[in-house]
Amino acid sequence: MDTMYGGGDVPRVMLHAYRITIAFLALAWVFILLRVWTRTFVIANFGWDDSIMVLAGLIFTVYCATVLFIATHGGGTVISDFEHLKWLMKLANVAESSYVLAMMFIKISIAIFFARIIAKRQHMIIIYVAIAITVVSSVSTYLYCFLRCGPDLDEYLVRQLTDDCAPVHLDLFMAYQQAAFNTLTDVIFVAMPVVVLWNASMDRRAKVSAGFVLIIATLGAICSMIRFKYVEGVLKIGDFFWHAVNISMWSTIEAGTCIIAACTATLRPLLKSTLDRVQTATSPSSSGTPPPSSSAKSDQQSKHQSLQTIRVPNDDLEYGNIEATESSCALTKPPEYTFVELITMPDSAHLAPESGIDNRPARPDSILG
8 A cells, every 4th residue: 555654754744733833722712711711800892802802712613523533543554444444534524614714713713803994995995895706715614624424424435436436536626726715815814914014113112022023924825735735635534644744734724823813812901911910019129228118108199199101102192291280181082003003913902091190101112021
């Protein structure tokens, strides 16, 4: 029997796939939970994009569970037992369809996130077109996975062996169109913030802060391109579980990386809040002076309250030196931020200031300093 790997390479590759699946499943849920915590408790702004990302995480969990089960029950080998092969083919259909759905909901969540913070009409049109293509391609591929050999999955293997399923050229078309449109939307969602970041008037640290998120997103697009190379492996019915190892592994990396990148873009307020708490906790000891008492602090705040200056890149809005009184406080209208500014701005600049705000100045710094 000709093999793709020599000697003991097949078990070793399956072991790599097993470890990669567990690692990316765990990392995906860590970042999803951090995102939920940030949107729920830090800024109290849990939206549809967050709900859809949680749904994508659940579907990704189903995909990883089926991949792990297949890997421990004959994945990467040639299976000769008919009943065993019949059962694994059902799981393979579930894995393939759950991957398609997970990627679709990840892209929908990212599109909603962009739609909330991008104001230019041409960018919105690109988002709508990209997500419409993704939904149509993914839904059609999902239905094709279950209906290409009839609606009864118990007869799937029998019909496949008797050549009673959809023609091979249609299999090729559906597999490659889903992979192509998936890669295309990955590139679009990476290129759009890059264009905005390139033209933004920001300091180097702020660009590094936003660029770090884009690097992670770029890795997802690269994984999608690499996965494209192994699409044909899932169409080889003979020794299917042997040929499907590579595409399964890269599908896991792609979906997990996209979830991590999409969630990382929302964690700016959490990181800023954590850094502020660390600085507050360490500043008295580092300066060598004892912290003021609560009574002295409240007395000081009652005597003098002022709004400090916040300068926004590419914006002439400024809050500065406005003396607060007991009855009123003069405010200007809240600023509107671009995508890059929203990521790199501190969380205190996301909302318009209210009367009674403390006298601690907001700093337009990046997460790196």
